[in-house]
Amino acid sequence: MTGHETDEAAEEAAEEAAHREFLRLLGGLRIWNHPLPGFDPVGLPAEPVSLFRTWLTEAAAAGCPEPHCLALTTADTEGRPSARMMTLADADARGWHFASLETSRKGQELDGRRHAALLAYWPVHGRQVRIRGPVTLADAAAGAADLAGRSPGARAAALAGRQSEVLARREDLAAAYGTARGALADDPRTPVPAWRRYLLEPDEVEFFQGAADRRHIRVRYRRTGGARPQWTQELLWP
Ligand SMILES: Cc1cc2nc3c(=O)[nH]c(=O)nc-3n(C[C@H](O)[C@H](O)[C@H](O)COP(=O)(O)O)c2cc1C
Incomplete structure (x- = not known):
């Protein structure tokens, strides 16, 4: 073996060891190793938003960090999805x-394909909510009012703009934020x-209550009405 080959073999062995260690870590991690609340799917509100608010409020009260942060999935015109x-x-x-x-990637994707999905997960209660539907852009005044309520840092970031563009040099960011x-x-x-x-008007909202025995409870609300939405509720197999 040449010195170069020995180096490569050692590198490969180190990579394999790191991978084994990672798999050991994954294998040792658990979900819902703590008591989870029950969920009675009988007698739920007729529409989904009040239950969503209840679950978010309960997650916040239980100390779940950032319970108001959701994953948003959009897709480009070829249907390739992107989440953030x-x-x-x-x-x-x-x-x-x-x-x-x-002007961001999500903004451009929503411009080209207006359907999107939101996902909330509150590990503290083993609860997930999936929301999908068309997204509309509110008027400019709504955007201005939203920004006025944000922190100075958030306003500066918005004003600097260029979100999701390639940043050629870190100094460009500092200069743009300074300006x-x-x-x-x-x-x-x-x-x-x-x-x-933006407003996502849901056609479907699914509430998932995890259970340690894997008999999760899933309730899906489906919009059936037109201008005055009606909602159908159905249970889903876990
Ligand atoms: C917890 C959290 C909350 C975020 N909230 C927002 C937000 O409200 N608006 C926003 O434009 N980006 C937010 N971001 C940044 C986005 O995840 C994303 O990086 C950015 O919007 C660019 O996405 P895009 O390239 O898909 O357009 C947040 C990131 C995290 C981690």
Whole structure:
């Protein structure tokens, strides 16, 4: 064996050992190693948003970190999906609201294909909620109002823009944030037209209550009505 081959063999052995260690870690991790609440699917609210609010409120009360952060999945025009975390801005009778830059990847994907999915997971209670439906863009005033309620850092980030573009040099980011902070110091209401509020109007919302014995309870709400939504509830096999 040459010295080069010996190095390669040692590197491979180290990689294999690291992989074995990783698999050992995965094998030792557990889900729901703590008591989970029960969930009676009888007598649930007629529409899904109140149950969602109850579950989020209960997760927050139980100390679940960032219970208002959900994964948002969009797809490009070829149907290739892309997911990322988003902060929930509201959930009301119309649907689930979030905000972002319309120039970002998600903004462009939503522009080309308006269907999306949101996913909430609260490990503390073993609860998952899946939401899907078309997304609409709220008017510019809604975006401005949303941004006005955010922290100075968040406003500067929005104003600097360029979310999801390739960042050629770290210094470019520092310079853009510096410029944005300066502009906001001069005028805290500096508009950021690309910052928009989005509304996902659900056609389906599924509530999943995990159970240690794997007899999970799944209840799906399906929208059946038109302008005045009606909801059908059905149980799903776990
Ligand atoms: C917990 C958490 C919350 C986030 N909330 C938001 C948000 O409300 N709006 C937003 O534009 N990006 C948010 N982000 C950043 C996004 O996950 C993502 O990196 C960014 O929006 C770019 O996504 P895109 O390339 O798919 O457009 C959040 C990230 C995390 C980890």
